[in-house]
Amino acid sequence: MIFYNLIKVGEKFLAKKNILRPRYESILLFSKVNQININEYFINKKKKISKTKVNIFLKKIALRGTGKPLSKIIGKKEFYSREFFVNTKTLDPRPETELLIDLIKNFKGKTVTPLKILDLGTGTGCIIISLFLELRKKINVSCDGIDISNNALRVAKKNAIHHHVANKINLYKSNWFINIKKKFDIIVSNPPYIKKSEIKFLPLEVKNFDPEVSLCGGYDGLNSFRRIAHGAKNFLKKDGVIYVEIGNYQSEKVRKIFENKKFVTLDVVKDLSNMERVIIFKK
Numbered sequence: 001m002i003f004y005n006l007i008k009v010g011e012k013f014l015a016k017k018n019i020l021r022p023r024y025e026s027i028l029l030f031s032k033v034n035q036i037n038i039n040e041y042f043i044n045k046k047k048k049i050s051k052t053k054v055n056i057f058l059k060k061i062a063l064r065g066t067g068k069p070l071s072k073i074i075g076k077k078e079f080y081s082r083e084f085f086v087n088t089k090t091l092d093p094r095p096e097t098e099l100l101i102d103l104i105k106n107f108k109g110k111t112v113t114p115l116k117i118l119d120l121g122t123g124t125g126c127i128i129i130s131l132f133l134e135l136r137k138k139i140n141v142s143c144d145g146i147d148i149s150n151n152a153l154r155v156a157k158k159n160a161i162h163h164h165v166a167n168k169i170n171l172y173k174s175n176w177f178i179n180i181k182k183k184f185d186i187i188v189s190n191p192p193y194i195k196k197s198e199i200k201f202l203p204l205e206v207k208n209f210d211p212e213v214s215l216c217g218g219y220d221g222l223n224s225f226r227r228i229a230h231g232a233k234n235f236l237k238k239d240g241v242i243y244v245e246i247g248n249y250q251s252e253k254v255r256k257i258f259e260n261k262k263f264v265t266l267d268v269v270k271d272l273s274n275m276e277r278v279i280i281f282k283k
């Protein structure tokens with residue numbers, strides 16, 4: 001079979017499964033199987049493809065037909081213009097989380113270096129690795145990322161190696177602050193914040209392929225914020241700042257949780273969809 005015809009088979013199958021961009025995804029999966037870039041496909045449309053590769057491609061197309069996200073099939077997702085490894089044990093990095101990087105890049109509060117940053121619930125490590133890579137261009141930074149999931153930590157470490165920062169970022173297991181022994185200038189977190197009862201209503205690609213530990217914030221979605229607000233003061237230096245990503249319409253409740261623990265709200269920042277997405281608190 002030639003490249004072009006195989007792409008057509010993939011495209012038709014995905015269209016039947018109501019995948020939004022069937023042609024694009026068919027070409028993308030094809031290019032991954034053949035380890036070529038998309039442009040090479042257009043140049044080689046009439047080239048023949050081996051039976052083995054046809055079978056691998058069709059298996060991937062069938063998986064996509066089950067609703068498995070493209071990122072989880074190819075094992076990679078882009079975040080802040082860099083590629084991160086993902087799997088079904090990690091939350092796929094989301095575009096709205098990039099706001100945390102933009103905000104912390106513009107952090108003005110501290111001149112003494114190194115600037116110490118802790119990422120709670122690091123998942124793929126996308127936040128702490130991006131912060132390290134962005135901030136080191138102008139200041140000396142010391143970075144820690146923790147997670148409760150061994151599987152997520154394995155992926156975070158693989159990403160740190162991929163970005164050549166494995167010896168620069170401390171990645172370790174901790175149930176929030178339990179294994180943390182230092183104080184930080186900045187704590188950042190995109191914690192699980194979906195209500196338990198709402199998980200079943202999430203899109204299939206999320207509820208079936210992102211791990212529950214990365215999504216579920218308990219009965220009201222706010223458990224992680226309570227735990228973080230309860231512990232954070234002991235792990236922030238004087239004038240330390242905490243940045244948390246929040247779910248839709250959680251702003252008032254999350255502010256109350258932190259303000260009850262004597263944090264001061266510095267800012268509530270909206271994302272590109274005009275939803276309040278990040279809150280910044282000061283110790």
Ligand SMILES: C[S@@+](CC[C@H](N)C(=O)[O-])C[C@H]1O[C@@H](n2cnc3c(N)ncnc32)[C@H](O)[C@@H]1O
Binds near residue numbers: 091
């Ligand atoms: C919403 S995901 C965020 C992942 C990543 N930081 C990102 O933004 O893409 C939340 C992460 O918190 C971790 N987590 C959940 N409960 C935790 C706990 N008690 N202590 C530490 N990490 C936890 C999950 O394993 C998951 O990786």
